[in-house]
Amino acid sequence: MEQSLAEKFYYFMKLGRVFELRAKEEYMKGNIGGFLHLAIGEEAVHVGATIAFDKGDIFVHYRDHVYALAKGIDPKYLMAELFGKKTGISKGKGGSMHFYEPSLNFYGGNAIVGAHIPHSVGMAYARKFKGENTGVLVAFGDGATNAGNFYESLNLASLWKLPVLFLCENNYYAIGTRIDRASAITDIYLKAKPYMLSKQIDGMDIFEVYKAVKEAKEYIQEESKPYFIEAITYRYEPHSMSDTGNYRSVRELEIAKSKDPIEKLKKSGLLSENYINYIDNLVEKEIEEAVEFAKNSPEPEEIELYTDVFCEVCKNVLP
Amino acid sequence: MFYREALNLAIDEMMEIDESVVILGEDVGFYGGNYKVTEGLYAKYGEKRVIDTPIAENSIVGIAIGMALGGLRPIAEIMTANFAMLAMDQIVNNMAKLRYMSGGKIVLPMVVRMPQGVVKQLASQHSQSLESLFAGIPGLRVFTASDCITAYHGLKTAIKLDDPVVFLEHTLLYFEKFDLPKDSFYNPFKARVLKEGKDLTIFSYLKMVHDVLKVVDKIESTLNVSVEVIDVGPLNPLDLETLTNSVKKTKRFVIVEENPKHGGFGAQIVSSILEECFYNLDAPPLRIAGEDVPIPYNRKLELLSIPTPEKIYLKIVEWGKQNGL
Numbered sequence: 001m002e003q004s005l006a007e008k009f010y011y012f013m014k015l016g017r018v019f020e021l022r023a024k025e026e027y028m029k030g031n032i033g034g035f036l037h038l039a040i041g042e043e044a045v046h047v048g049a050t051i052a053f054d055k056g057d058i059f060v061h062y063r064d065h066v067y068a069l070a071k072g073i074d075p076k077y078l079m080a081e082l083f084g085k086k087t088g089i090s091k092g093k094g095g096s097m098h099f100y101e102p103s104l105n106f107y108g109g110n111a112i113v114g115a116h117i118p119h120s121v122g123m124a125y126a127r128k129f130k131g132e133n134t135g136v137l138v139a140f141g142d143g144a145t146n147a148g149n150f151y152e153s154l155n156l157a158s159l160w161k162l163p164v165l166f167l168c169e170n171n172y173y174a175i176g177t178r179i180d181r182a183s184a185i186t187d188i189y190l191k192a193k194p195y196m197l198s199k200q201i202d203g204m205d206i207f208e209v210y211k212a213v214k215e216a217k218e219y220i221q222e223e224s225k226p227y228f229i230e231a232i233t234y235r236y237e238p239h240s241m242s243d244t245g246n247y248r249s250v251r252e253l254e255i256a257k258s259k260d261p262i263e264k265l266k267k268s269g270l271l272s273e274n275y276i277n278y279i280d281n282l283v284e285k286e287i288e289e290a291v292e293f294a295k296n297s298p299e300p301e302e303i304e305l306y307t308d309v310f311c312e313v314c315k316n317v318l319p
Numbered sequence: 320m321f322y323r324e325a326l327n328l329a330i331d332e333m334m335e336i337d338e339s340v341v342i343l344g345e346d347v348g349f350y351g352g353n354y355k356v357t358e359g360l361y362a363k364y365g366e367k368r369v370i371d372t373p374i375a376e377n378s379i380v381g382i383a384i385g386m387a388l389g390g391l392r393p394i395a396e397i398m399t400a401n402f403a404m405l406a407m408d409q410i411v412n413n414m415a416k417l418r419y420m421s422g423g424k425i426v427l428p429m430v431v432r433m434p435q436g437v438v439k440q441l442a443s444q445h446s447q448s449l450e451s452l453f454a455g456i457p458g459l460r461v462f463t464a465s466d467c468i469t470a471y472h473g474l475k476t477a478i479k480l481d482d483p484v485v486f487l488e489h490t491l492l493y494f495e496k497f498d499l500p501k502d503s504f505y506n507p508f509k510a511r512v513l514k515e516g517k518d519l520t521i522f523s524y525l526k527m528v529h530d531v532l533k534v535v536d537k538i539e540s541t542l543n544v545s546v547e548v549i550d551v552g553p554l555n556p557l558d559l560e561t562l563t564n565s566v567k568k569t570k571r572f573v574i575v576e577e578n579p580k581h582g583g584f585g586a587q588i589v590s591s592i593l594e595e596c597f598y599n600l601d602a603p604p605l606r607i608a609g610e611d612v613p614i615p616y617n618r619k620l621e622l623l624s625i626p627t628p629e630k631i632y633l634k635i636v637e638w639g640k641q642n643g644l
Contacts, residue, residue, distance in 0.1 A: 091422030122385020
């Protein structure tokens with residue numbers, strides 16, 4: 001069991017990393033525009049949580065690539081979205097920060113910090129209303145926990161006893177401002193303690209993330225109550241491609257990289273060298289194909305400018 | 320029937336036929352609604368479907384978005400449009416755009432209802448008209464309810480639609496009585512010709528419709544003309560066809576709007592009509608609008624800040640005389 005999990009973890013973390021490194025390269029070449037927020041270094045949280053949460057509904061922030069991959073969305077459609085192509089997961093209308101696939105219970109991809117937290121609470125209300133208890137996971141950064149959306153949502157999830165798992169990725173920086181310069185409480189899990197069960201975990205260890213999320217998922221389903229996890233993690237890249245990242249020291253980055261989740265998993269002894277080589281080759285090939293697919297995909301047709309604004313069959317509802 | 324009762328009836332009927340329709344907001348449940356729009360619904364449908372929320376407008380709309388994603392058809396009540404400012408991120412950046420940004424994958428069948436307008440001595444944080452803010456956001460349908468017909472049929476349509484709708488009511492209309500012919504054909508996507516005429520058209524919406532109707536006879540007899548009165552109805556998408564057809568016929572038009580003139584929604588109406596039928600006009604358009612000031616508390620100053628039936632009459636007569644009527 002542990003070995004097959006480890007293999008799954010390795011595949012998705014590696015897929016996420018290669019996808020993002022390649023996205024960075026394509027961005028530099030001008031094939032990808034706008035904002036691009038990379039999650040390199042944070043794969044253990046994104047992959048471990050998504051796999052542990054299984055079929056439940058997931059809401060994430062603008063750093064959404066690795067979550068979407070771990071949720072099972074084909075990298076081709078994600079890369080095509082970054083390229084702004086018609087075949088993109090959001091038809092080229094959303095870009096990096098707006099991946100959605102409701103058929104896989106994946107609801108974005110939200111580019112306003114913390115705006116999706118109340119959405120997750122509303123979703124949990126709707127699911128409970130309909131007698132479905134798969135639970136809802138919402139991921140956000142430490143920066144989001146200083147805003148009203150966060151507290152309003154904790155309050156209601158607790159008051160209404162909703163099965164929501166709040167997952168905070170504490171990577172110590174809200175864009176370029178270090179946590180102790182923006183937040184009076186730096187152990188984020190303490191902010192949630194008065195409302196619900198709340199804990200802090202090592203977000204660089206995928207087994208710890210997986211175990212914590214799995215336990216939390218069982219709890220929220222059985223008790224119909226919210227739960228809070230703060231995962232301590234780190235992003236190696238700056239906030240986005242337009243950020244120089246000069247607010248962090250070389251030493252700090254070195255320390256962070258020494259805890260790399262992919263390297264850590266490799267050293268666990270659970271994966272054979274053959275498997276690692278096999279996956280490394282497979283993933284390179286998959287991402288290469290995704291880039292080829294994105295490059296060769298057509299631009300959206302001009303008519304697409306006007307579609308998806310309103311429902312096109314609304315004439316049916318005339319009284 | 321009271322206007323608030325027409326709204327209540329629309330919600331009640333929709334909740335009756337569709338289990339997924341829920342209403343949430345401040346005081347909507349146990350308390351019965353601040354303007355009694357949700358009166359009786361809590362007792363009838365229970366706290367699971369008539370949901371009291373804290374005073375946290377951002378979450379009211381944000382949670383409604385999540386509910387819509389989860390297969391419910393939420394109606395979010397914002398006590399007044401003034402407080403919707405706290406929910407603008409959810410309304411503008413999320414409710415209006417999730418469908419488009421997801422390439423049509425996300426569908427949000429939801430309504431955010433709120434009253435707006437200048438009330439009576441509530442001062443500027445509780446008295447204002449904000450329709451141009453909502454109507455300027457692509458992806459949001461904006462309906463206005465001027466009477467029981469538009470309130471009842473319009474709200475029912477808004478609830479049934481798969482699009483996100485901002486449904487604007489007027490605070491001073493809640494306790495006004497209007498007829499509600501249930502079988503009358505009404506298309507909520509169209510403007511309504513309330514009175515036909517051939518010499519000039521007056522456009523208005525929400526409470527101003529009634530202020531116009533109060534003086535239309537007097538305008539007709541003073542100027543010896545026949546006036547067409549149109550309730551603009553939906554502000555986004557605007558029913559430009561009905562508006563321009565009327566102007567092509569009457570060749571003169573007036574907008575009566577309660578919001579401040581600068582950036583007011585009437586500017587959009589004038590612009591849209593002029594682009595279509597500038598050469599049909601025999602007179603420059605006239606806008607009768609609110610003054611460009613926050614609404615004062617003092618009643619005399621408050622009445623000076625907005626159109627009143629008397630001002631509407633005087634300004635139209637003066638304009639009519641200057642323009643060959």
